[in-house]
Amino acid sequence: MSKRIADSTVRRLSAYLRFLEDFESRGLETISSEELAQRGGTTSAQVRKDLSFFGSFGKRGLGYSVPELAGRLREILGLGREWKVIIIGAGKIGAALAQYRGFRQRGFQILAAYDANEEKIGLKLEGIPVRDIAQLERDVKQDHPDIAVLTVPGDEAQRVLDRVVKTGIKAILNFAPTQLQAPADVTVKTVNMAMELEGLSYALTNRE
Amino acid sequence: MSKRIADSTVRRLSAYLRFLEDFESRGLETISSEELAQRGGTTSAQVRKDLSFFGSFGKRGLGYSVPELAGRLREILGLGREWKVIIIGAGKIGAALAQYRGFRQRGFQILAAYDANEEKIGLKLEGIPVRDIAQLERDVKQDHPDIAVLTVPGDEAQRVLDRVVKTGIKAILNFAPTQLQAPADVTVKTVNMAMELEGLSYALTNRE
DNA sequence: TTTAACTTGTGAATTCGTTCACAAGCCGGA
DNA sequence: TCCGGCTTGTGAACGAATTCACAAGTTAAA
Numbered sequence: 257m258s259k260r261i262a263d264s265t266v267r268r269l270s271a272y273l274r275f276l277e278d279f280e281s282r283g284l285e286t287i288s289s290e291e292l293a294q295r296g297g298t299t300s301a302q303v304r305k306d307l308s309f310f311g312s313f314g315k316r317g318l319g320y321s322v323p324e325l326a327g328r329l330r331e332i333l334g335l336g337r338e339w340k341v342i343i344i345g346a347g348k349i350g351a352a353l354a355q356y357r358g359f360r361q362r363g364f365q366i367l368a369a370y371d372a373n374e375e376k377i378g379l380k381l382e383g384i385p386v387r388d389i390a391q392l393e394r395d396v397k398q399d400h401p402d403i404a405v406l407t408v409p410g411d412e413a414q415r416v417l418d419r420v421v422k423t424g425i426k427a428i429l430n431f432a433p434t435q436l437q438a439p440a441d442v443t444v445k446t447v448n449m450a451m452e453l454e455g456l457s458y459a460l461t462n463r464e
Numbered sequence: 465m466s467k468r469i470a471d472s473t474v475r476r477l478s479a480y481l482r483f484l485e486d487f488e489s490r491g492l493e494t495i496s497s498e499e500l501a502q503r504g505g506t507t508s509a510q511v512r513k514d515l516s517f518f519g520s521f522g523k524r525g526l527g528y529s530v531p532e533l534a535g536r537l538r539e540i541l542g543l544g545r546e547w548k549v550i551i552i553g554a555g556k557i558g559a560a561l562a563q564y565r566g567f568r569q570r571g572f573q574i575l576a577a578y579d580a581n582e583e584k585i586g587l588k589l590e591g592i593p594v595r596d597i598a599q600l601e602r603d604v605k606q607d608h609p610d611i612a613v614l615t616v617p618g619d620e621a622q623r624v625l626d627r628v629v630k631t632g633i634k635a636i637l638n639f640a641p642t643q644l645q646a647p648a649d650v651t652v653k654t655v656n657m658a659m660e661l662e663g664l665s666y667a668l669t670n671r672e
Numbered sequence: 673t674t675t676a677a678c679t680t681g682t683g684a685a686t687t688c689g690t691t692c693a694c695a696a697g698c699c700g701g702a
Numbered sequence: 703t704c705c706g707g708c709t710t711g712t713g714a715a716c717g718a719a720t721t722c723a724c725a726a727g728t729t730a731a732a
Contacts, residue, residue: 261670262718262719263663264719265719266662266663266666267659267663269666270658270659270662270663271643271659273662274641274642274643274658288678288679288680289679289680290679295643296643297643297645298720299720299721300679300680301720301721301722301723302719302720302721304679304680304681304682305681305682305719305720305721307680307681308680308681308682312680312681313680314679314680314681315679315680315727315728315729316678316679316680316681316726316727316728317677317678317679317680317727317728317729318678318679318680318727318728318729319678319679319680320680332666332669332670333662333665333666333669334665334666334668334669334670335662335665339664339665339668348559348560348563348564349560349564351556351560352556352557352559352560353657355556356556356557356657358641358657358658358661359661362658362661362662364661402668403661403664403668426668426671427664427667427668428664429657429660429661429664433482433566434482435479435503435504435505437505441671443663443664443667443668445660445663445664447655447657447660449561449564449566449637449655450478450482450566450570451475451478451479452637452653452655453566453567453570453572453611453637454474454478454481454541454543454570455471455474455475455478455651455653456547456611456635456636456637456651456653457541457542457543457547458474458477458540458541458542459635459651460542460547460610460611460634460635460651461540461541461542462469462540462542463634463649470688470689472689473689496708496709496710497709497710498709506690507690507691508709508710509690509691509692509693510689510690510691512709512710512711512712513689513690513691513711513712515710515711516710516711516712520710520711521710522709522710522711523697523698523699523709523710524696524697524698524699524708524709524710524711525697525698525699525707525708525709525710526698526699526708526709526710527708527709527710528710
């Protein structure tokens with residue numbers, strides 16, 4: 257597939273899709289790059305450039321067909337199918353994610369949560385079973401999850417990641433505040449709240 | 465203060481500080497840009513460039529003094545003081561954040577959580593009082609929180625943000641999967657899990 | 673049909689961030 | 703004191719991402 261697409265572009269596509277769904281639900285038929293841009297806090301040229309990497313979806317003079325563009329974006333983002341997700345670490349953050357509606361809505365199906373704490377094993381977290389981390393390898397072999405979400409303490413994160421990688425899972429969403437090392441064919445996205453907070457602290461401290 | 469620093473630079477400084485604290489706790493005295501780079505998944509030139517925006521902290525031929533550089537970074541990032549934080553939305557994510565140790569460790573003190581749900585008001589969330597959102601304005605006037613964390617549903621986020629902005633708070637950490645509009649003097653950082661997940665979906669779908 | 677008002681798609685120009693490459697400075701040993 | 707080995711700090715080169723600017727296509731109305 258053509259050339260490498262920037263991370264920032266993919267994130268914007270994701271944002272565009274959200275607006276399109278909003279427009280779709282309100283029954284609107286077409287949308288211009290300018291409208292899309294305003295909602296996404298970017299420029300119309302940016303929107304058109306982003307889309308142009310994947311083809312020409314619009315009509316000059318008119319704009320984009322809302323349902324068609326939404327469909328194309330879902331296709332590009334790989335949202336046409338269900339992705340199976342496991343959560344590793346059944347703490348507070350794991351629990352919050354388990355009930356997060358955004359997962360289901362977008363076709364991310366949570367299979368199970370894993371933990372080492374015996375008191376948690378066997379319980380249900382928002383309807384999702386908490387299993388013994390010891391059976392991770394066996395379960396992955398059977399259920400073939402696509403994505404692992406890591407919500408374990410920072411000092412365990414790398415060790416757990418290595419274990420997850422060994423099972424063959426190629427996509428990881430990490431909530432531990434740690435820089436993780438993984439092979440090139442495994443995609444790791446890290447959500448680091450500490451870093452965001454420090455970014456706010458920096459902004460508050462250094463305002464001109 | 466000199467010229468605008470890139471967001472990516474600030475995030476890296478934040479990462480460097482974490483490694484330095486690790487080194488500090490192990491009693492190491494000096495560190496080179498190369499060592500810092502390896503831990504942070506970047507290059508030594510990048511590390512030196514990042515630091516150079518703020519001054520010359522190292523000694524040629526030797527490297528950086530760990531405690532000194534850590535101190536300088538804390539200063540730059542504004543971590544020398546306590547920041548007062550309020551959480552708006554006492555749902556699962558709010559609860560998870562309330563107990564998140566990363567906050568306290570870095571000097572972020574959580575004053576209270578706010579919610580409109582009467583059943584939650586008056587309860588404690590991990591020791592933090594849940595108050596009526598109706599008294600937000602009064603409380604802010606009295607307690608002067610610096611940062612508001614938004615964990616409300618997406619369709620309420622903009623409305624709540626406008627209200628928070630009106631109280632004079634200048635820094636917001638948003639967990640709603642929505643692009644928010646705010647005045648230029650207010651810094652908004654959004655943590656969008658849906659977007660990260662879609663990034664993973666994209667990566668899984670489009671691997672060459 | 674012609675015209676006016678729009679809007680896309682895309683090379684070119686620009687801006688922004690990263691990497692290179694090396695002079696300048698520091699340290700320890702001879 | 704001199705030398706060899708190291709490491710910083712920083713202009714210059716490079717590369718990537720964004721913005722500009724406009725030809726080309728579409729629509730509706732006269």
